[in-house]
Amino acid sequence: MSEIVWLDGQFLPRDEARIAVDDRGFIFGDGIYEVTRCVDGRLFEGRRHLVRMHAGLEGIRIAATHLPSDAELLALHHELLARNGLTVGQATVYLQITRGAAPRAHQFPAGDVRPTLFLSATRITPAESLRATGARAVLLPDLRWARCDLKTVNLLGAVLAKQRAVEAGAQEAVLHRDGVVTEGSITNVFGVLDGVVRTHPVGTRILRGVTRDVTLELLHAMGQPVEERALLVEELPLVSELFYTSTTQDAMPIVLLDERVIGDGTPGPVARRLGAAFAAALTDPARLT
Numbered sequence: 001m002s003e004i005v006w007l008d009g010q011f012l013p014r015d016e017a018r019i020a021v022d023d024r025g026f027i028f029g030d031g032i033y034e035v036t037r038c039v040d041g042r043l044f045e046g047r048r049h050l051v052r053m054h055a056g057l058e059g060i061r062i063a064a065t066h067l068p069s070d071a072e073l074l075a076l077h078h079e080l081l082a083r084n085g086l087t088v089g090q091a092t093v094y095l096q097i098t099r100g101a102a103p104r105a106h107q108f109p110a111g112d113v114r115p116t117l118f119l120s121a122t123r124i125t126p127a128e129s130l131r132a133t134g135a136r137a138v139l140l141p142d143l144r145w146a147r148c149d150l151k152t153v154n155l156l157g158a159v160l161a162k163q164r165a166v167e168a169g170a171q172e173a174v175l176h177r178d179g180v181v182t183e184g185s186i187t188n189v190f191g192v193l194d195g196v197v198r199t200h201p202v203g204t205r206i207l208r209g210v211t212r213d214v215t216l217e218l219l220h221a222m223g224q225p226v227e228e229r230a231l232l233v234e235e236l237p238l239v240s241e242l243f244y245t246s247t248t249q250d251a252m253p254i255v256l257l258d259e260r261v262i263g264d265g266t267p268g269p270v271a272r273r274l275g276a277a278f279a280a281a282l283t284d285p286a287r288l289t
């Protein structure tokens with residue numbers, strides 16, 4: 001079965017989907033995106049993704065005028081999953097909105113340019129074997145721009161960091177700026193220090209991950225002490241656990257950061273409890289749309 005995507009008002013086979021060379025997403029990285037986890041055809045925390053999508057659109061000043069309503073977008077997600085045979089098992093839906101196609105000029109195009117809307121759906125296999133052993137990460141300077149809270153398609157900082165991680169045989173890069181651990185290249189980062197789970201507070205230096213918010217809720221529900229206070233690079237040798245969170249990874253323990261073994265080199269108790277809590281959360285009807 002050929003993969004079906006949604007582009008600018010129609011479902012079509014992926015290899016027939018065409019973006020104009022003038023699209024500002026291609027030319028300037030002028031757009032935003034979302035990746036939503038789907039379980040048996042339903043969206044995990046779908047409404048939170050829509051809220052963040054709107055914040056992103058506002059943040060880069062793309063008007064929602066020509067875009068489908070939230071109800072229509074949710075229906076598009078569901079229909080896309082159905083058309084791709086993804087109503088059983090796990091998948092992700094990728095959504096991208098750019099400012100649209102217009103002759104190249106940095107300022108916003110004059111007139112009523114329609115944003116480009118693209119959605120695709122992909123089956124995923126949860127990373128359970130990696131979760132059992134724990135992941136490796138490298139520590140790298142955070143070279144990204146000053147609005148990391150916006151989930152824009154301008155991802156070169158993330159691309160370069162992730163490539164460095166892969167070349168080092170690691171799964172993720174942990175980023176730091178001014179002596180402070182910010183987040184991962186495509187994840188949020190948490191550490192356990194003196195029994196307290198710490199993560200960078202929301203603000204312009206990190207993306208407020210949907211999984212980060214769910215993780216905080218799950219930790220609170222477990223009665224685990226948590227502080228939204230950034231870890232310092234100089235504190236990293238003292239952490240008993242480190243883990244990263246994202247839509248596709250849930251909470252993934254890090255057991256090796258560069259050459260430093262974290263804890264006893266196996267996933268720690270907080271990450272293991274979170275793994276079980278996520279497994280339950282993923283089938284919680286209150287979190288599924």
Ligand SMILES: Cc1ncc(COP(=O)(O)O)c(C=O)c1O
Pocket residue numbers: 035158183184185186187188206207208209210211212245246247248
């Ligand atoms: C920089 C960054 N931080 C955090 C995340 C995790 O966000 P979420 O949990 O919404 O997938 C992502 C996901 O793409 C990301 O790119």
